[in-house]
Amino acid sequence: MSGNRIIYLTENILGEIRKQANEELPDEACGYIIGEGSRACALYKMINADHSPRHFSFNPVEQFEALKVAREMRNELIAVYHSHPVTPPRMSEEDIRMANDTKVVYLIYSLEANEIKGFTVNREKLVREIPVEAVPDIENWNGV
Amino acid sequence: MKITVNGKEKSYSKPGVSVAELLSLEEVITPGMVTVQLNGKFLLQKQFADTQIEEGDKVEFLHFMEGGA
Numbered sequence A: 001m002s003g004n005r006i007i008y009l010t011e012n013i014l015g016e017i018r019k020q021a022n023e024e025l026p027d028e029a030c031g032y033i034i035g036e037g038s039r040a041c042a043l044y045k046m047i048n049a050d051h052s053p054r055h056f057s058f059n060p061v062e063q064f065e066a067l068k069v070a071r072e073m074r075n076e077l078i079a080v081y082h083s084h085p086v087t088p089p090r091m092s093e094e095d096i097r098m099a100n101d102t103k104v105v106y107l108i109y110s111l112e113a114n115e116i117k118g119f120t121v122n123r124e125k126l127v128r129e130i131p132v133e134a135v136p137d138i139e140n141w142n143g144v
Numbered sequence B: 001m002k003i004t005v006n007g008k009e010k011s012y013s014k015p016g017v018s019v020a021e022l023l024s025l026e027e028v029i030t031p032g033m034v035t036v037q038l039n040g041k042f043l044l045q046k047q048f049a050d051t052q053i054e055e056g057d058k059v060e061f062l063h064f065m066e067g068g069a
Helices: A011-023 A060-072 A093-098 B019-025
Strands: A007-010 A030-036 A039-046 A055-057 A076-084 A105-110 A115-121 A127-130 A132-135 B002-005 B008-011 B034-038 B058-063 B066-068
Touching: A007 A011, A011 A030, A011 A039, A011 A076, A011 A105, A011 A132, A030 A060, A039 A060, A039 A076, A060 A076, A060 B034, A060 B058, A093 B066, A115 A132, B019 B034, B019 B058
Parallel strands: A007 A039, A007 A132, A076 A105, B002 B058
Antiparallel strands: A030 A039, A030 A076, A055 B066, A105 A115, A115 A127, B002 B008, B034 B058
């Protein structure tokens, strides 16, 4: 894994994550970011299968629906996001324990701090915070 | 053997790779925590070891995603 990773999110995508996180309170909100490399181009909202304020999980069938959309856009699932309604934007012990994909970026939006942070987790469970940079909206942005 | 793994074409010199072996080659550290589709059909975890991948197959795998605050 590159030690120099960064993720670029458009203002639209950032706004959609904040909006979803507020709309799904008190539960955690979650979804995928579709894009190429470090550059996000779309957001795919997922249902929190746990419907919980302290936990989230994806339904595998819905995961593959998201993948299909990404493929149709000739892109990849480059990041996973979820919200922390009342805790900071950091990887919790549970987040780290369940983070088995070493290639994806984990984004956490804290409603408490109104801040989003990005992380990668390697196979030794070492967490590395990576920069999350907001970029202007792009013409073909597509909220799914 | 040419196959497509997560949207990318790959070549393996060894024919008859199982899904379990492929996940290992793809550096999946927790094969018990991925969902696999072979040619668009979901596989059960217990099928990973015995399911052979053949020329031209399309394999997609996604890690389970969950966490907690």
